[in-house]
Amino acid sequence: MLSKSQxxxxxxxxxxLFSLIxxxxTLDTIRQTPARTHMAAMDEQVLLGRKLWDENNCMGCHTILGEGAYYAPELTNVLDRKHPEWIRAFIRNPQAFYPGRRKMVAYDFTDEEIDGLIAWFRWVQGIDTNGFPKDPPLREWIKDSGQASVKE
Ligand code: HEC
Known part of the structure; x- marks a missing residue:
């Protein structure tokens, strides 16, 4: 038993001790944030993509950096899976890509807006997230679940 003074x-x-830790x-996080989020690279194009991402409720179906809804794929590393040209074509006409499956909204974006979204994905992907997400093997999952194969 500890005495009262102990x-x-x-x-x-x-x-x-734990207040100091x-x-x-906290200071270490503040010190590392600008480099890890590469804030300096957030230019006009990235900001346009970010704005469109927020205004069009992409997070109502997708997650990015783990935030959002689970109806559609996590997009933090989408540029690892898909070429920018693929993303461009997909956003122009999503229904053409996965007929008969879950649907994505057909937005009426201009080329400039789509470039903004791709710049936003590229910026997000450049954030040092300590390896998150451990890219769920989407392709394997799709194969295992017996759904139609992914068309590149
Ligand atoms: C109503 C739900 C919904 C909304 C809102 C939505 N999406 Fe999607 N999105 C989907 C679905 C579903 C898929 C995947 C289709 C499939 O696999 O069958 C998809 C796929 C994608 C893909 C391809 C991902 C991959 O790995 O193949 C991109 C890129 C994408 N969406 C971007 C966006 C952007 C940008 C927005 C907002 C402007 C958005 N989505 C809003 C449902 C949605």
């Missing part, structure tokens, strides 16, 4: 010391020591981690 318990007080234990409490104070623990509080001070918390402070150090």
């Amino acid at each position: 318990a007080r010391l234990f409490f104070l020591g623990g509080t001070i 918390f402070l150090w981690l």
